[in-house]
Amino acid sequence: MQNDKFLRAMFDHAVEVADPMRSLAAHLPPKPKGGGRLVVIGAGKASARMAEAVEAAWGPCQGLVITRYGYARPCQGIEIVEAAHPVPDAVGQAATVRMLDMLDGLGPQDHVLALISGGASALLVAPVEGVSLEEKQLINNALLASGAPIKRMNTLRKHLSRVKGGQLAARAFPARMLCLMISDVPGDDPAFIGSGPTVGDDSAAAEALAVLEKWHIDAPVSVREALTKGSTVVRRDDPRLAHVENRIYAAPVQSLRAAEAWARKMRPGIDVRLLGDALQGEACEVAQAQAAMACEIQRGMTDGAAPVLLLSGGELTVTRRGDGIGGPNAEFCLALALALRGADGITAIACDTDGVDGAAEVAGAVIGPQTLDKARAADVDARAALAENDAHRFFEQIGDQVVTGPTLTNVNDFRAILIEA
Template sequence: MATWTNKTAQAVLLEMFNAAIKSADPHAALMDALPEKPKGRCIVVGAGKASAAMAAALEAAWPDVALSGVVVTRYGHAVPTRQIRIIEAAHPVSDSMSEVASMLILESVKNLTPDDLVIALISGGGSALMALPRTGITLADKQAVNKALLRSGATIQEMNAVRKHFSDIKGGRLALAALPAKVVTLVISDVPGDNPEDIASGPTVPDSSTLEQVRVILSRYHIDLPEHVSRVLCERRATVSAADIQADVRMIATPSKALQSAAAIAERMGITPLILGDALEGESAQLGIMMAGIARSVKHHGLPVKTPAVLLSGGETTVTIGKGSAKRGGRNTEFLLSLANTLAGEEQIWAMAGDSDGIDGTEDAAGAFVCPDSLFRAREREINAKQMLDEHDSYTFFAMLNDLIKTGPTLTNVNDIRAILIV
């Protein structure tokens, strides 16, 4: 492009983002991963932000198969289905419907035979949406621990290790309940590394986590448990192992495929893509500082790639709130505000970051754009970008600049997509 403006750069970045989301469309992704149709019954269960769309896709793919079962998704993410029951529940902190859905899911897989087939539709967000506390632990107990984990800066792997040991459905226990039926799990991954144990806390796969690991995680993040919860946690129980269940797991969409789709759009436009990885973790603000350095190297030195170029990355960063207060933000807008502060108005660099499910944290935006003049426009409005970053108020910053990206629920989830355009 001869002339780059905010409008043209944002359009290019948004096209890449949309291509990444489209690559994870359940209707397209599910078709090639379906198992053989069963001799007996076919029970469909599932949990996650994409699970309802996956259920609708399965019904469309198998119109001649009698299906039944229960799937739970986030409020606002349900789609019409004919045979499979869709329940909506809360995310990222479970509510009573999360518990109800879990009980109904377990009820649906009772009394099955070896001729029956259970198809589990699993995607990101399923851990909060499908919450069934262990006996002796209440939903309020789980909510309190989950809130503490979310504020602590713990990784998704650490959070889900803890969640499994507080649950009667996670960590393979759903598959155990479905025996002797065959269980096939179709997964849309949203976690770094695509480990099925970490996606929705692995309800249909063996659990390799240990109670000792859980204790280390709780200690590391200074999370204190009520005495009765600690007592239950100390009551050792066998984890579900590979000897207990046969896990047939099929990844139908991943962050890596999403980034490759975004890269293909860049190449078509004559922009050189550089995929930095689909599993970047760490503090959102620190990643913003690091990415700003790489972008400057590309602009000034042509390293590690010559312009025009786009730096693509995925994964799930964290925002550590601690015991302090926070305003409105998400990990993507926090990353972008840190990036903007570090770039300090560097010309010819634009960026976007967004959650592929359409919701960054708990807000109504997927993410936002950063432009070379973002800080200039903020100063014109007497907005203190550094103070808003310190206060974790990144959503408000980009809302005031009218630079939020609002897609609504996308009905899929392959985690965050970040793109930095250098021309």
């Protein structure tokens, strides 16, 4: 198997093991019985697939789940609404209002199953009083271009919302709630998965204001005024969260370990090195560091040595400088190719496991020793593309994009570098 095909097949396997239809049922308790109601709610790019898996185990259920356009799945009783991501829209806002209404009036005999995955931050839309949807959209766009890490982005999102930061769970009190989560955040902190709609948060609105200042977010006056007034975020010790259990059942490290096992099976003797499942930082800077690491490893290899595979996960960021079409995985690959300068024997892939890198309908890209030669043959300037954050168009022009379509799961970014002597 050629190295680029080997890496693509390994990525596909890492995604497959995180498919809720394969992984969720083992973490689902018996369906609640008795006189109380059961309501299933959820949001995120994997949430419709999670709902499909729930009904495969429990049968038809009442509920509402909000997912990204193109990510709906057929369900028997749970209503699936498609809305915009990564910038929220009016459809998501209307669906969020309906979801909150479903939780009103529940009693201690009732049960709520919440299904949360990455993407819920944009799909659950309920701006605080005084802030409009259009203003939330402006903030989201600015955050995405700022280079701020996801945890800081979500801190700001929580304090501008009436549903994030434990507020969705508080709305269901006194019903009992089980929240099953797929993690897409470095460190797997449930408070930051989808901005933690079922998890309390002890941060203050002043911390959200600090995000605006540190990452130079040009916020409308109404946003600053709302943050100055305080916040409706629910603290961790709030009694309304006493009946809530939050459980992460799928996380990036599981997919990386599955990729490692697959690689060892396909290429016995391969030296697999896991660099971590929670890497953060600017995509270009991480690419340069990993290129230097790969070259150093290769220099120390002797003829006939077993290949080395570097695996890493996490969520890289891009500080937008140009007006190109790009995302952190494609930008990582482009910066990596430039740093490697066509080094023989080094091939790499970087993709988002949800199939969407940034705002592009592309998972990521693959590079190899011929990447820069292919660009020159196509009259494409790699350095100019990187300067304009135009990595997706670059890889489209040379035919090295990775396009998966909706994967229906989301366990963050996946990066692999294969090094041969």
